[in-house]
Amino acid sequence: MDFVSRTLSRQRLVLSAVLVVSAVGFWRASYDVFNTFKATVIIVGALAIVTLSAVRVSRTRRVLLPATRLWYGVGLFVVGLIVSTAVSDTFWRSVVGLPGRHTGLGMYLTYVVLFGAVLRLYTGASPAPIAKALMLAAVPVTLYGLLQAGGTDPFDWRTVEGGPPVFSTFGNANFFSAWLGICVPLFVWGGLTRSWATGWRAACAVGAVCALWASYASESIQGPAVAAVGTAFVLSVWLYSTAGERFRRMRIPLIAGGVALGALFLGAFFSGAGPLGAIRATAARSLETRVPKWETALVMWRQRPVLGYGLDTFGDWFFAFRSGRLAAVSGLERSVDNPHDVPLQMLQNGGLLLAGGWLAFVAVTGYALVTGLRRLEGERRLLLGAFGGAWLGYLVQAVVSIDVPPLALLHFVLAGAVVALGVAPPLREFALPGAPALVVPAERPGRKKRKTAKPRAVPLAPANPGLLAGVALLAVAALWIVTTPLRADVAAQRAVIAGANRLPDQARSAYTEASRIGFWESRYPALEGGWLAQTGDQEAALEVQQQAVEREPRGLAHTLNVARLHSRLGDTEAADAWYRRVLEIDPTTPEVLAEVGQYRLGRDDADEAAQALERAVALRGDNAEWWVALGRAREGAGDVDGARDAFQRALEINPDVPEAAEELAALA
Numbered sequence: 001m002d003f004v005s006r007t008l009s010r011q012r013l014v015l016s017a018v019l020v021v022s023a024v025g026f027w028r029a030s031y032d033v034f035n036t037f038k039a040t041v042i043i044v045g046a047l048a049i050v051t052l053s054a055v056r057v058s059r060t061r062r063v064l065l066p067a068t069r070l071w072y073g074v075g076l077f078v079v080g081l082i083v084s085t086a087v088s089d090t091f092w093r094s095v096v097g098l099p100g101r102h103t104g105l106g107m108y109l110t111y112v113v114l115f116g117a118v119l120r121l122y123t124g125a126s127p128a129p130i131a132k133a134l135m136l137a138a139v140p141v142t143l144y145g146l147l148q149a150g151g152t153d154p155f156d157w158r159t160v161e162g163g164p165p166v167f168s169t170f171g172n173a174n175f176f177s178a179w180l181g182i183c184v185p186l187f188v189w190g191g192l193t194r195s196w197a198t199g200w201r202a203a204c205a206v207g208a209v210c211a212l213w214a215s216y217a218s219e220s221i222q223g224p225a226v227a228a229v230g231t232a233f234v235l236s237v238w239l240y241s242t243a244g245e246r247f248r249r250m251r252i253p254l255i256a257g258g259v260a261l262g263a264l265f266l267g268a269f270f271s272g273a274g275p276l277g278a279i280r281a282t283a284a285r286s287l288e289t290r291v292p293k294w295e296t297a298l299v300m301w302r303q304r305p306v307l308g309y310g311l312d313t314f315g316d317w318f319f320a321f322r323s324g325r326l327a328a329v330s331g332l333e334r335s336v337d338n339p340h341d342v343p344l345q346m347l348q349n350g351g352l353l354l355a356g357g358w359l360a361f362v363a364v365t366g367y368a369l370v371t372g373l374r375r376l377e378g379e380r381r382l383l384l385g386a387f388g389g390a391w392l393g394y395l396v397q398a399v400v401s402i403d404v405p406p407l408a409l410l411h412f413v414l415a416g417a418v419v420a421l422g423v424a425p426p427l428r429e430f431a432l433p434g435a436p437a438l439v440v441p442a443e444r445p446g447r448k449k450r451k452t453a454k455p456r457a458v459p460l461a462p463a464n465p466g467l468l469a470g471v472a473l474l475a476v477a478a479l480w481i482v483t484t485p486l487r488a489d490v491a492a493q494r495a496v497i498a499g500a501n502r503l504p505d506q507a508r509s510a511y512t513e514a515s516r517i518g519f520w521e522s523r524y525p526a527l528e529g530g531w532l533a534q535t536g537d538q539e540a541a542l543e544v545q546q547q548a549v550e551r552e553p554r555g556l557a558h559t560l561n562v563a564r565l566h567s568r569l570g571d572t573e574a575a576d577a578w579y580r581r582v583l584e585i586d587p588t589t590p591e592v593l594a595e596v597g598q599y600r601l602g603r604d605d606a607d608e609a610a611q612a613l614e615r616a617v618a619l620r621g622d623n624a625e626w627w628v629a630l631g632r633a634r635e636g637a638g639d640v641d642g643a644r645d646a647f648q649r650a651l652e653i654n655p656d657v658p659e660a661a662e663e664l665a666a667l668a
Contacts (some may be wrong), residue, residue: 004458007056011049014120016133018045019413023137023179024169027157030489032100034171037104039405040486046110047482049117051475058467059427059460061435063349066119068425073364074112077506078356081108081311084350088310090552093519096485098312098337099523103345103403105311106482111412118416123424127417130381131186134390136408138183144168145176149217166218174222175404177215178397181226182390182410184211187235189386192238195379222397222607227369229396230389237385241378281588290340290400292326293318297339298347308351308589316554319586327588328619332556342398365391365415372422381422387417436461483609488518492527499531507531515547522552527560539567556585560592567599577600583612590620598629606636624654631663640667 012213026663027037035185039591057063088094097104145168146155153165170176190196190204208231208646215223299321309317315337322336347355369388375457376384394407401407419425436459495510510530518524527549532541539542542565548558563578577595586592597612610633617626631646644667650660 003059003460004056007052011052011104011117011133012129014045014052015121015413016046016129017040017115018114019130019133019409021045022138022409023134025138026169026171027486027490029493030486031492032489034169035100035102035404036486036489038243039097039107040483042114042405042409043107043110043482044479046117047475047478048356050113051471054471054475055468057432058464058471060458061432061461062458063430063432064120064427065430066116066123066420066425067312067428068419068423070364070368070419070423070425073357073360074115077173077354077361078109078112080346080350080354080357081105084308084311086356087307088313089554090313090316090520093522093552094311094313096520098315099485099489099521100404101312101338101402102405102485103312103338103408106403107408108311111408114409115412115416118413119420119425120427122417122420123427126380126383127387127421130413130417131189131383131386134183134186135190135204138180138187138207141168141176142211145180145214145218146210147216166214168214170406172404173220174401175407177218177220178198178224178226178401179223179406179410180211180215181223181397182230182393182407182414183209184215184227185230185389185393186386187211188231188234188389192234193379193382222401226393226397230393233389233392234382234385235372237388238382239386241381286400292322292330293336293339294341294344296322296326297344298339301344301351303564304351306351307353308347308349311349312337314348316347316552317555318553319589319592320584324588324619326548328590331589331591331620338402340400340402342401342403344402361415362363362395365418368419368422370422372418373610376421384418384421387414387421390414391418420494422656434461484517485521486515488521488524491517492524495531496527504535511544515544522548522555522558525551526558526561527553529565533561535567538565541565542569549564554585556582556592559585560595563599572603576603588619590616590623593619594626594629597626597633601629601633601636604636606633609633610637610639621649622653624650624657624660627653628657628659628663631660635663635667643667 022038022041022045025037025041026034030036060143082105085094093104095105096102097107105563118130124129145166148166148168155409157165166176168176170179187208188206191201191208193201200660211281212224212227215227215459252546267447276458296318297314300314300317303321318336328545339348343355343358346358350357369384372384373381373388392654394411394414397407398411403411438459471536489659491510491514495507495514498504498507508528511524511531514524515521517526525544529545532538532544542562545558545561545565549555552558559578559582563575563582566572566575567576579599582592583596593616597609600606600609600612603609610630612628613633617623617630621627627646627650631643631650634640634646635643644664647660647664647667651664
């Protein structure tokens with residue numbers, strides 16, 4: 001194997017390793033056990049692939065890139081990403097992304113690099129190793145999920161996010177279920193392909209059933225829905241390829257039959273017949289929590305329709321734009337850092353520019369899929385159908401989910417495989433200065449020319465130690481930079497453990513280290529501030545909480561904490577200003593309005609207290625404590641009748657409220 005072939009082989013191996021480790025791996029020594037580690041694996045893998053490319057170019061002095069106009073769609077998406085980051089009020093956070101989500105500029109550019117890598121590595125070669133790597137990764141992911149479904153788990157998890165405790169290596173039932181659902185069509189391809197032995201095909205069939213079972217056991221509808229869409233697509237391609245002309249003649253009756261079956265299924269689903277009742281109930285609960293977020297994202301987009309607010313900024317503006325109805329129902333309890341819809345996320349983050357770029361990328365992939373299905377035949381068409389089914393499955397779950405690292409990675413890798421296989425763009429060569437001349441061997445006279453000649457080895461330039469050292473130095477520097485979020489997260493976890501073990505010096509040192517390394521991240525000073533407040537050091541807690549606000553100016557929790565700490569320390573002038581800032585960020589949440597009203601009441605500002613508390617009880621009128629506070633505010637403002645009504649309302653809600661009874665007696 002020549003030098004160029006060896007580097008390409010190693011790059012393919014790195015890509016497969018990234019797909020496996022980013023799905024299976026997690027690190028309990030970090031604060032964010034799952035997604036920060038997975039994001040780091042992905043970006044380090046991309047760095048390794050780029051470094052190998054640089055080494056290859058240093059020896060060949062030639063760059064080979066897929067030549068296709070489809071790059072224009074990718075370029076539009078990249079432009080949207082850069083512009084939406086530039087307009088963000090929190091630039092560095094938009095570059096890195098929110099913790100636990102990692103949907104910032106850095107990760108999306110990494111995905112684009114991996115898309116290009118897949119296109120380069122598998123143009124002219126079968127991308128089947130990608131499918132094999134994903135199926136390999138799905139085995140431990142599925143087994144761990146089934147263990148959890150059976151009530152067995154080797155780890156003691158602190159909290160469970162996103163449903164029942166069946167989340168495998170993803171930490172969230174929805175992400176776990178969706179990832180497995182995307183892999184199911186690949187297992188189906190493995191069971192249908194004739195290029196594998198019978199034993200492997202049977203193993204793939206078992207893998208498909210087990211993956212579907214595990215995703216269903218998570219009680220998340222995303223996995224089964226994704227698996228159904230992807231499997232239907234693969235089976236359609238298989239039938240079309242195997243049945244040939246007879247299938248083409250029968251396509252209209254078959255399509256009609258498929259539509260009829262689909263209608264029958266939808267009717268049974270919406271009526272809740274049989275086991276579909278539980279699925280329908282799960283879907284209804286899921287939509288109940290997501291639709292208000294989608295509505296809020298659209299309200300935000302209408303305010304900045306062209307450029308949006310910046311990557312990963314949904315949570316900054318959610319409280320300001322959500323409806324009073326939603327605020328009354330959800331209060332401060334629900335996750336608000338993402339609209340849980342990737343197209344809407346793009347629309348809110350980057351307006352029409354970014355959303356248009358994302359849709360252009362999707363359109364490019366769809367065009368390649370259709371082109372390939374029409375152009376290819378046999379096993380290559382079936383493989384394209386598998387990648388297309390998995391990619392369509394991603395799009396289905398993207399409508400109700402988040403681009404967390406393992407899911408977003410699948411989108412771009414699968415898209416690269418679809419384009420490489422479906423379009424097979426030619427590789428355009430760019431010769432750099434110093435490139436050795438290509439030597440074409442002359443044909444011997446009278447010798448018959450071979451139909452298939454062996455690919456000639458690319459001539460190499462002499463190894464340049466200085467150039468290779470520069471590549472190595474840049475790779476090490478980049479590695480140090482891209483591991484910054486993980487190193488900060490590990491320091492934060494050390495701090496949390498030290499604080500829980502009552503080791504204040506070690507905790508403070510680790511918190512300081514986490515905040516220094518993750519200089520853009522507000523979570524670390526906020527965690528430190530909460531710990532310091534528990535230890536009684538209110539002044540130190542205030543200092544670090546203000547640092548959290550500096551890093552996330554519209555962070556509601558941080559701003560509330562600063563206002564509370566100023567109030568506890570007796571700095572009423574500063575507390576007044578910070579509570580006003582709280583209401584600018586969140587003018588509709590009943591708990592926030594009630595807290596501000598009670599604070600103003602304690603400051604003997606009855607008029608402002610009454611205004612805030614009136615809004616709080618108008619949104620949610622079942623809290624007796626708020627009615628008591630409102631009665632006192634009305635009384636202080638001279639509205640005796642209004643005060644009496646408020647105290648009576650408090651007693652109607654809860655007769656065992658002595659304050660309300662005492663206040664009524666005093667008014668009488």
